[in-house]
Every structure is written in structure tokens, then in C-alpha cells.
Amino acid sequence: MEAEKSTDPKVVSSEIQDLLLDTPDVEAFLSELARHSASVLGSPDNEMLCGVTLLRHGSAGTVASSSERALKLDELQYRFAEGPCLTACKEGIQVHIPDLEKDKAWPEYGHAARENGVRSILALPIPLVDGTSRAGLNIYSEQPNTFDEAAVQRASDYAQQASKGLRLAIMIAQHSETAANLRAAMESRTVIDVATGIIVAQNRCTQAEALDVLKKASSNRNIKLRDIAAAVVESAGGGAIQSHFS
CATH class of the missing domain: 3.30.450.40 (GAF domain)
Incomplete structure (x- = not known):
């Protein structure tokens, strides 16, 4: 045995x-x-x-x-x-x-x-x-x-x-x-920041005003803020945004 x-x-x-x-x-x-x-x-x-x-x-x-x-x-x-x-x-x-x-x-x-x-x-x-x-x-x-x-x-x-x-x-x-959630949050933050910059350049407004434009579009269309921002970047010819962090 x-x-x-x-x-x-x-x-x-x-x-x-x-x-x-x-x-x-x-x-x-x-x-x-x-x-x-x-x-x-x-x-x-x-x-x-x-x-x-x-x-x-x-x-x-x-x-x-x-x-x-x-x-x-x-x-x-x-x-x-x-x-x-x-x-x-x-x-x-x-x-x-x-x-x-x-x-x-x-x-x-x-x-x-x-x-x-x-x-x-x-x-x-x-x-x-x-x-x-x-x-x-x-x-x-x-x-x-x-x-x-x-x-x-x-x-x-x-x-x-x-x-x-x-x-x-x-x-x-x-x-x-936690790491996955942090990565997702940072990726969202990156694309929102880029979209905000595009709106500032296009409309000669402040960063706060540009962010407000994104938020209103998100609310009116019932679409996530990150997705609205990604659409803005894509329409400006920016393509997909890559976040670089470790």
C-alpha cells in the first residue's frame, strides 16, 4: 500500500x-x-x-x-x-x-x-x-x-x-x-486629456471649458466620457491613444 x-x-x-x-x-x-x-x-x-x-x-x-x-x-x-x-x-x-x-x-x-x-x-x-x-x-x-x-x-x-x-x-x-483598475483609470485619463487639448486648440477656450464640453456631450448622448473623448481624438486624426506607464 x-x-x-x-x-x-x-x-x-x-x-x-x-x-x-x-x-x-x-x-x-x-x-x-x-x-x-x-x-x-x-x-x-x-x-x-x-x-x-x-x-x-x-x-x-x-x-x-x-x-x-x-x-x-x-x-x-x-x-x-x-x-x-x-x-x-x-x-x-x-x-x-x-x-x-x-x-x-x-x-x-x-x-x-x-x-x-x-x-x-x-x-x-x-x-x-x-x-x-x-x-x-x-x-x-x-x-x-x-x-x-x-x-x-x-x-x-x-x-x-x-x-x-x-x-x-x-x-x-x-x-x-487594483493594478488593472488603476491602468484602466490612467488610460481613460490620458484620452480625456488629449481630447481636452484638441478642443482647447480648436475653440481657443480654457481647459475647464473644454472639459465641460466633453461632459455635456457625454450627458446629452448618454455615452461614457472616455468614449466621447476617444471619438474627439479619432475625428481629429489622432488615432488610438496609448498610455505609457509602468
Whole structure:
């Protein structure tokens, strides 16, 4: 039988760091993290299905899953708006269901999960430093009573280490989004400035008056200010405006 993969904090931390460095973007990292979770926590004779739920601004979604089946199991909870993983995320507590045949906490979800071949579930909160987000690691097994005390501890230790990589991934995604928004804002500002200059030259007016002309045209035509400015530049033969910044 294949040896049980290590959940030693140093080993897991190193492996997750390698995942983060070796994947091209945050989305790819999260997918690899889910597959890594399933590999580390499962065994050849007991496959695990893993998903990572992110709860942000009251809305829950799976940001990564080890397989399509794992994703479906997560989405069942969102459909019923109840389940162990949602509870783990919202309340920051560990939720363990040894056998869905005997569990009565979430009858609708439990019945649907059993129909999809699941018998035991372990849901673990993933600590995040982002005050607006909560996350959880969802682990599903086809076998009942999969998670004994040792297995629960292994999974809990793993989730603690995985949280570090997840926090970093979220930070990277937020910085990338901020950078993209800044770039878009700067591009808009550039074309508006050029259009304003053209109007100043054509009408011998002030910069403030030229900008007012653009704003009135934008309002009257119900077209974005940037698009009005781009049309002015194009009509003057300026072509597409390129913003140069790093």
C-alpha cells in the first residue's frame, strides 16, 4: 500500500509554496491546491474529493475543486443554502459528519449528497486575514466513518498550512485587480486629456471649458466620457491613444 503523504507543517508549507511559484496565475494555483489537498488527505483505497469555498460579502462560491464531482457537491450546499461547509465558513468552526445516513442536521442536503455517493464529510474553516472574506476546506468521502481522530487532526493541520497559501493568493488577486483598475483609470485619463487639448486648440477656450464640453456631450448622448473623448481624438486624426506607464 502507498505510504500516507506527510502533513508535517514544514513539508506542506514547502509544497504549497512550490505550487504558488509554479502556477501561472491565482486561478491555476487554487485548482492545484484543491488537487493537492485531495492527494495529501486521501489514499489509494479511499479517494477524497476536495473543494475550497470562499464566502465574501455574504455570497458563497467554490474557488477551487479537485474534480467536477467535488464542485457539484459544494454547489449542492449553495442550492439548499445549508450544509457543513457553509457552516464551517460562516461560523469558523470544524464540522464533521461521520455518516450521512445517520446525520439529521441538514436533511435535504444530506439526502442529495448521499445520492451523489458521499457518506462522510469533514469541513474545516481556513483562517484568513481579510476581514471581508471567510474560507473553508471541504473534504468528501464515499466511505462512512472515514475521519477518525487522527484523520481529523491531519486535515486540521493541513488546513492551517493551506491557509497561508490561500491568503497570499487572495492578496495577489486583490493587487492584480487594483493594478488593472488603476491602468484602466490612467488610460481613460490620458484620452480625456488629449481630447481636452484638441478642443482647447480648436475653440481657443480654457481647459475647464473644454472639459465641460466633453461632459455635456457625454450627458446629452448618454455615452461614457472616455468614449466621447476617444471619438474627439479619432475625428481629429489622432488615432488610438496609448498610455505609457509602468
